[in-house]
Amino acid sequence: MSRKYFGLLSVMLVSALLLGACSTAAATPTAAPTAEEAAPMEEEAAPAEETLSGQVQIAGSTTVQPLAETLSEAFMEANPDVVIEIQGGGSSVGVTSAGDGTVDIGSASREIKSSEMETYPDLNVYTIAFDGIAIITNPDLEIPTLSIEQVRDIFSGTITNLSEVGGPDAAIVVVSREEGSGTRAAFEELVMTYKDANGESVTDPISEDALLQQSNGQVLTVVSTTPNTVGFLSFGYLNDSVNGVAIDGVAPTVENVKNGSYSIFRPLNLLTNGPADGLAKAFIDYILSDAGQEIVAEDYITVK
Numbered sequence: 001m002s003r004k005y006f007g008l009l010s011v012m013l014v015s016a017l018l019l020g021a022c023s024t025a026a027a028t029p030t031a032a033p034t035a036e037e038a039a040p041m042e043e044e045a046a047p048a049e050e051t052l053s054g055q056v057q058i059a060g061s062t063t064v065q066p067l068a069e070t071l072s073e074a075f076m077e078a079n080p081d082v083v084i085e086i087q088g089g090g091s092s093v094g095v096t097s098a099g100d101g102t103v104d105i106g107s108a109s110r111e112i113k114s115s116e117m118e119t120y121p122d123l124n125v126y127t128i129a130f131d132g133i134a135i136i137t138n139p140d141l142e143i144p145t146l147s148i149e150q151v152r153d154i155f156s157g158t159i160t161n162l163s164e165v166g167g168p169d170a171a172i173v174v175v176s177r178e179e180g181s182g183t184r185a186a187f188e189e190l191v192m193t194y195k196d197a198n199g200e201s202v203t204d205p206i207s208e209d210a211l212l213q214q215s216n217g218q219v220l221t222v223v224s225t226t227p228n229t230v231g232f233l234s235f236g237y238l239n240d241s242v243n244g245v246a247i248d249g250v251a252p253t254v255e256n257v258k259n260g261s262y263s264i265f266r267p268l269n270l271l272t273n274g275p276a277d278g279l280a281k282a283f284i285d286y287i288l289s290d291a292g293q294e295i296v297a298e299d300y301i302t303v304k
Contacts (some may be wrong), residue, residue: 018174028127029065033255037128037269038173048194053079053081053082054082055082055105055279056083056103056279057084057103058084058085058087058103058105058106059086059088059093059097059102060088060093060097060098060106060182061094061107061268062089062183062216062217062268063109063131063183064094064214064268064270067295068086068107068127068270069297070295070298071283071295071296072283073284074207074221074292075286080283090180090181090192091108091110091180091181091294092180094106094120095120098121098272099102099116099120099122099123099271104173104272104279105270105276105284106270107269107271108268108271109182109269110186110189110267110269112269115261116291120273122273123181123272123273124173124271125270126270127267127268127269128268128270128274128284128292128303129268129300129301129303130267130268130298130301131234131265131267131268131300132169132234132252132253132265133191133234133235133250133264133266134232134234135231135232135244136231136233136242136243137230137243137263138223138228138230138242139224140228141230142167143162143166143230143245145247145248146246148263148264151191154174155191155206155208155230155232156205157174157191157202157208158204158285159172161206170228172228173230174231175213175217175219175222175226175229175230175231176206176219176231176232177216177219177232182266183232183233184206184218185192186266190265190266192205201270213231216233216237217224219233220233220239220242220289235254235265236300247264252264254301265301266277268300270284276281288303288304
């Protein structure tokens with residue numbers, strides 16, 4: 001074969017290879033990226049939190065009231081479209097108001113009685129904290145310690161002179177909460193009730209001579225300003241204007257309630273007519289959260 005023939009054959013072979021490459025490229029085109037594909041990948045956005053708004057009405061225990069006010073301030077700061085109104089009136093008011101549905105949430109600083117649950121079977125109880133009850137005296141009166149029995153005898157009127165319990169020779173002025181108070185009900189259960197010789201439960205009545213007060217704050221004011229007074233109030237109100245009396249040598253402190261050495265304490269409850277829902281549920285959930293219980297821990301005993 002001539003050199004010319006071989007040259008022609010080489011040209012034909014190269015042409016065939018080039019045509020094949022072009023055909024392959026045409027058969028498998030590269031698709032242009034879509035707008036979504038071309039855009040940078042972004043993390044899926046979290047759903048927006050529901051904005052809370054509206055009003056919640058709370059009534060009942062004057063022991064729960066200052067704690068509920070502190071908690072509501074924090075809740076409303078995080079939810080500026082929410083308004084929470086809180087009133088006192090006593091634990092019995094809290095039970096009936098919640099049971100009758102006249103408020104969104106009732107409050108009680110004691111256990112709910114079986115008779116109350118019979119009247120309001122749809123009541124739901126949420127324990128948000130525990131609270132100690134302190135025995136207090138006027139700041140000028142020094143009584144280092146009392147037994148539960150001595151406290152019972154003072155408030156029943158059996159012991160009437162301070163000299164009988166290590167104090168000066170002076171008549172005791174007893175200061176108590178009124179009937180219907182959760183603090184009083186808890187005090188009657190924890191201090192004034194005992195087992196008799198037959199094992200029967202007996203409750204000594206509080207003396208008719210006691211000066212009855214409508215709130216823990218009033219008890220604090222009367223005891224702090226009236227000589228020779230002995231009273232009881234919530235740990236949440238205890239301050240340096242009165243003396244807190246040790247019980248069997250144990251000081252009335254949150255730490256001693258937690259370690260089990262101080263025995264006079266009770267639950268702080270919120271109540272709803274049926275399971276809590278809406279804003280009432282949101283507020284109760286907040287109270288039971290870590291953030292809410294951190295506020296509780298400032299003056300009371302947490303439930304967690």
